[in-house]
Amino acid sequence: MSPATRTGTDPAAEAAIGAACKTLGLPGIAEAAVSMAETAARQRMTYAAYLAEVLSYECDSRDDRRRVRRVKEAKFPRAKRLEDFDAAQLPDLPPATLAHLATGAWIDKGEPLVLLGDSGTGKTHLLIALGTAAAEQGRRVKYTTTAALVNELVEAADSKELSRVVNRYAKIDLLCLDEVGYVQLDTRGAELLFQIITAREERASIACASNAPFSEWGQTFTDPRLAAAVVDRLTFRGHIIDTGTESYRLKTTSRNHVPTTSST
Template identity: 65%
Template sequence: MSARSDEAAQASIGAAARELRLPTIRTEASRLAEIAARERQSYLVFLAEVLAAEVDDRGERRRTRRINDARFPRLKRLSEFNLDAAPSIQPAQLATLASGAYLDAGEPIVLLGDSGTGKSHLLIGLGLAACEQGRRVRYISTAQLVNELVEAADERILSRVVARYGRLDLLCLDELGYVQIDPRGAELLFQIITEREERASIALASNLPFSEWGTVFPDPRLVAAIVDRITFNAHIIETGTDSYRLRTSKAGNRRKRAS
């Protein structure tokens, strides 16, 4: 094949790939063609390689988009969690949750423990694992979600916002217990929880035991209803009271003094 016909073919591939929205084929076809010629691949093998490159790249783009849409404050993987620092957590339970079976069943996860014990790390790690399995995930603090719902109610778009949160495969709700929630905000949050009940999973992290959730929500009956829904068929993980961050800081200071 002449250089001129190669150039024409490349231009034709580029135009067709743009029309069909196949950006990887547009950019990789020439390189893969050179490899195919060098390795004397058949036409079918070359076509398979080109299509596989497009599929792989498209999957990676979807994965990146899902992670960006989840709005994690930072990326923390379950594999990076120091289980030695949290002896109360069973590795088998964490491995089971990482597989994502709880998502198919719409089961909740509740992470309870003091500040610095790894709740947010686990919450983000579970959310990231779900993203990589093709799930729709959103991470948000409890206070942020309540504020968003109040604004939506004021703007008369609450049903739209509740429906949007209802479509998620996993809602990661962090920092329940750090900020008191007024009656209106508590009722709006309850709508989100009810929307997802036994249908789509919530993973929730709190620094308070269930017995102290009454300090966050003003209505005892609403507290009971929220706890009832969030714990039904739930996977409950207690991260303990010993702050991993504090111990790490102290160990670092001791090493500095010793050096």
């Protein structure tokens, strides 16, 4: 009888497969090879077809693990996905624009994205959701707040490791920078942040969210010329989305709130 049509399990073969997969770093095949072999035997698959099945399974498994790892490495503060965002709350945002951003093509071109709007209007949701989509597509993504990044850069400069940190950020495919404009930066912090922005200019994308219009960024970066330079770099060939002034969170909370009545 051809081995390809045998049924049942072979403990020695299973052990050998497990050991070989461990040595070769093939956890997907180690997980599914035996059950797939039983299926192949029932379906009378050829050796080549079975081999193609297990190798394809390993490739798919690696893609899944890579997506999970990329999202974990991004350090998002919470899970947000595009399908959970009610785009109807932003009538001025064309569906085609959001669909285009979801593909990540703008990231491959090194184009920036700026999300402007008041607190609660969905900026951070979109920032994290687009970053998550990019990470799941295999890109290297990093989320951070402006204050946290500036603190990291200051500490790196004090430790004479600034070049290493700037180079590390320069290699990220997408930098998600949240809370631009929430805190006023001193001159040193603003200049260090400008180094990161300059290092990525037209080479790697930055997506940032701010509750302040561009006209008020001078209050964050203190030096009007530096603020103008930052705005110039984050808008050139960029995508700008205004999420408005009406709180997305407040509308969602109000819609889900069910008034209660008390009996007398």
